[in-house]
Amino acid sequence: MPTTAPKPANDAREALLDRLYALFRTGGFEAVSIGDVSRETGLGKSSLYHYFPGGKDDMALVVAERAAARVRALVIAPLGAPVDRARRIGAMIAAVDALYAGGEAPCLIAAMTLSDAPAATRACLAALLRDWLAALAEALVATDAAPDAAEARAFAAVSRIEGALMIARALDDRARFVAELARIEADLLRD
Amino acid sequence: MPTTAPKPANDAREALLDRLYALFRTGGFEAVSIGDVSRETGLGKSSLYHYFPGGKDDMALVVAERAAARVRALVIAPLGAPVDRARRIGAMIAAVDALYAGGEAPCLIAAMTLSDAPAATRACLAALLRDWLAALAEALVATDAAPDAAEARAFAAVSRIEGALMIARALDDRARFVAELARIEADLLRD
């Protein structure tokens, strides 16, 4: 049961977490070694165990929790704002574009789902995904979309985002991700 | 430059490749160890190097080539058949459903793209993905879809397939993949 870590949640730890996030999202769980983290951060292996007593499992969980908090704030929260649909969807799409760096950066959820990450990490990211789908469906309903189709439309939109990111990265063609984002936005505004 | 392997491409090798395919598609490249393969197949490590002189890189490439051939035969080829759109798209969707075992089995392309697979393997799978996108777009045009929108529709459909598979697996909910497949099929037939 990996718990979050020692008391002083200071700046050094925050910087460390940014590096860890970058490593895990590109490599997934298994591919990231403590040695990689040590090299990447300049910290000795033992120092890493000071920040993360639970070792690699602990690192993955903390990274997932941090990423989830960020996505909730930047991608999901705007969907509930008391504005029109164009603004809600526009904010989500812009946040997604930034989150994935225009198709450059992989999705942590996808990376962790594939490589066999610890159950706690996977559960954290699954909950995030569920919240995103629910928030998008609710936003559609709240802005006068057909309620019976909202859930399916939300699922299709998030699927397209995730799939387009994977395909753009497989083809090494970021432009196709950005273009698909624009079409997804247009489709979500239709009706 | 890992080349394909020794001359006698017999049954034992074929069975071995099936196991390898299962391992790589679920774990990606890095997560699969020679020891895993040895355990999974019952063969000693040295025996594996008899079949794959190039080691792990060789295994990944041969698996990718085999998977690509299968996808070309089952998913892509039917898109060029001289029948109506419903039949072409229906055949593709059915093949995709079978290929991913109704949302149970991960996508080799996604797995290999994430974990850093050797360049040759990635190139092989990228070419496959390009062919799939092109064949679907062509099928739409050949069955009287608007030519200027065909490429975008094809990209959206394949993105949805890949994204839905990832999401269904992340949520541990295969039914959502199957349901999304049906909606993708319906959308491709509209017009």
Place this chain on the structure above:
DNA sequence: GTCTATAATAGGATAGAC
């Protein structure tokens, strides 16, 4: 809080017997 040193195990790959 960071380091060196070290344990114990698992990794990819090869040599050579049978």
Place this chain on the structure above:
DNA sequence: GTCTATCCTATTATAGAC
């Protein structure tokens, strides 16, 4: 064609000095 034995490196994790 499969095996045992082996090599070397990398891995996760810990102990303990500073």
